[in-house]
Amino acid sequence: MRDHTFAPLDCTTEPMRLNMEDVHLSLGGQPVLDGLTLCLDRPGITVLMGPNGTGKSQALRLMHGLARPDTGQILWNGHPASEMTQTQALVFQKPVLLRRSVLANIDFVLKARGGDRSRAAALLAHVGLAAKAQQPARALSGGEAQRLALARALALDPRVLLLDEPTASLDPGSVLAIERIVLAARDAGVKVVLVTHDTGQARRLADEVVFLHHGRVVEHAEASDFFPRPQTAAARDFINGRIVV
Amino acid sequence: MQDFGDAFALAFGLVLNPTSDLLEIVGLSLRVSLSACLLSCLIGLPLGALLAVTRFRGRGAVLVLLNALMGLPPVVVGLLVYLALSRAGPLGFLGLLYTPTAMILAQAVLITPIVAALSRQVLEGLNDEYADQFRSLCLTRWQSMAALIRDGRTALVTVALAGFGRAVAEVGAVMIVGGNIDHLTRVMTTAIALETSKGELARALALGIVLMVIALAVNAAVQGLRTRTEAEAAHA
Numbered sequence: 001m002r003d004h005t006f007a008p009l010d011c012t013t014e015p016m017r018l019n020m021e022d023v024h025l026s027l028g029g030q031p032v033l034d035g036l037t038l039c040l041d042r043p044g045i046t047v048l049m050g051p052n053g054t055g056k057s058q059a060l061r062l063m064h065g066l067a068r069p070d071t072g073q074i075l076w077n078g079h080p081a082s083e084m085t086q087t088q089a090l091v092f093q094k095p096v097l098l099r100r101s102v103l104a105n106i107d108f109v110l111k112a113r114g115g116d117r118s119r120a121a122a123l124l125a126h127v128g129l130a131a132k133a134q135q136p137a138r139a140l141s142g143g144e145a146q147r148l149a150l151a152r153a154l155a156l157d158p159r160v161l162l163l164d165e166p167t168a169s170l171d172p173g174s175v176l177a178i179e180r181i182v183l184a185a186r187d188a189g190v191k192v193v194l195v196t197h198d199t200g201q202a203r204r205l206a207d208e209v210v211f212l213h214h215g216r217v218v219e220h221a222e223a224s225d226f227f228p229r230p231q232t233a234a235a236r237d238f239i240n241g242r243i244v245v
Numbered sequence: 246m247q248d249f250g251d252a253f254a255l256a257f258g259l260v261l262n263p264t265s266d267l268l269e270i271v272g273l274s275l276r277v278s279l280s281a282c283l284l285s286c287l288i289g290l291p292l293g294a295l296l297a298v299t300r301f302r303g304r305g306a307v308l309v310l311l312n313a314l315m316g317l318p319p320v321v322v323g324l325l326v327y328l329a330l331s332r333a334g335p336l337g338f339l340g341l342l343y344t345p346t347a348m349i350l351a352q353a354v355l356i357t358p359i360v361a362a363l364s365r366q367v368l369e370g371l372n373d374e375y376a377d378q379f380r381s382l383c384l385t386r387w388q389s390m391a392a393l394i395r396d397g398r399t400a401l402v403t404v405a406l407a408g409f410g411r412a413v414a415e416v417g418a419v420m421i422v423g424g425n426i427d428h429l430t431r432v433m434t435t436a437i438a439l440e441t442s443k444g445e446l447a448r449a450l451a452l453g454i455v456l457m458v459i460a461l462a463v464n465a466a467v468q469g470l471r472t473r474t475e476a477e478a479a480h481a
Binding site for chain 2: 064085086090092096099100108109112
């Protein structure tokens with residue numbers, strides 16, 4: 001099923017392929033990523049999982065070109081991540097919405113990136129916010145705000161959608177609504193990289209799982225292999241809800 | 246007339262039944278200060294936004310200088326503008342000395358650093374919130390600045406009103422470059438100084454009361470906007 005609310009991908013374009021090679025990153029003198037090496041070359045939804053402080057969100061920022069590693073390289077289809085930001089969209093854990101109406105938040109992005117501004121209403125309808133188009137964006141609930149952030153990200157026609165815990169602290173109804181949008185994006189051919197702590201969500205959405213621990217990739221497997229047969233004690237404990245440090 | 250009570254009574258009489266001279270002075274004061282405020286906003290707001298979104302070597306020194314310029318002595322500004330506009334000065338050919346335009350320029354020079362420094366402070370806070378999102382959206386610097394100014398508009402109106410309040414209460418600079426010429430460059434503050442020196446306390450008081458009413462109105466507007474801004478922030 002393809003959803004044409006946002007422009008479908010050009011099928012002739014090369015599939016997006018990420019290579020992170022021996023990436024090190026320290027923040028405030030503390031190592032966050034310690035020789036992270038990762039290759040993502042298949043379509044669908046990749047879930048980044050792991051305990052708190054293991055560097056998942058920082059890895060996402062590096063992939064998006066928002067930060068630079070201390071050492072190592074990050075390439076998308078052979079190009080540095082900082083040159084590929086325009087091909088991607090990042091949705092932050094806490095959505096940053098402009099102080100204007102819901103519709104104007106979408107229109108702003110379409111105008112800034114030279115997109116078709118008539119798509120704004122359709123994008124809002126796609127995420128179930130058409131009725132709130134004229135309301136102040138900052139008056140939206142947490143779930144609605146995150147759906148607006150997703151609509152704004154989709155307005156960019158991204159080839160890669162990076163999601164940093166988009167459903168953290170949301171009620172089940174909002175989680176379901178957001179997951180449907182993410183699945184629709186995946187079905188439309190967008191590569192999705194999702195950071196989540198929610199094992200249930202990872203089981204529902206993941207095509208493949210990357211498990212990070214102490215700033216490194218310790219497992220990278222198909223979801224259908226990872227959940228029934230985790231290869232490391234840390235991943236096994238994490239899946240089973242035990243505390244992993 | 247020297248009796249203080251009589252002076253107040255006469256002052257209120259003048260305020261309630263203003264003469265054409267009084268209205269002319271009040272009108273010119275508002276015209277000069279509003280024009281100066283507009284001019285300083287046209288320069289100061291983009292400058293503040295630029296400083297909010299850019300990082301460069303020596304930025305700290307620029308900010309220190311800008312903050313220091315907020316305390317520019319009006320008479321020094323008046324003297325500098327006077328030297329620039331006087332016949333021998335670099336802008337002497339414009340023939341602006343002792344005109345309302347010269348007064349607008351002097352007040353604009355005085356309050357532009359205030360508008361730029363305060364707007365930089367307001368917009369930098371907003372930019373801290375938006376910066377990652379703007380970078381993620383690959384916005385240009387100018388697009389970021391425009392978005393910051395639009396989203397910070399409520400707080401920026403407060404900044405503009407603060408600049409207007411400073412301009413309308415200023416006397417030293419406009420006295421030097423305007424010359425306090427009757428029916429041409431006489432504004433409330435220079436008229437108060439003149440009437441006081443002549444012993445016309447009632448007239449000076451009347452002008453003072455009008456000036457204070459304007460100052461109160463500006464402060465009330467600032468307070469109202471501040472309350473609204475805080476309510477918006479709480480809402481966010």
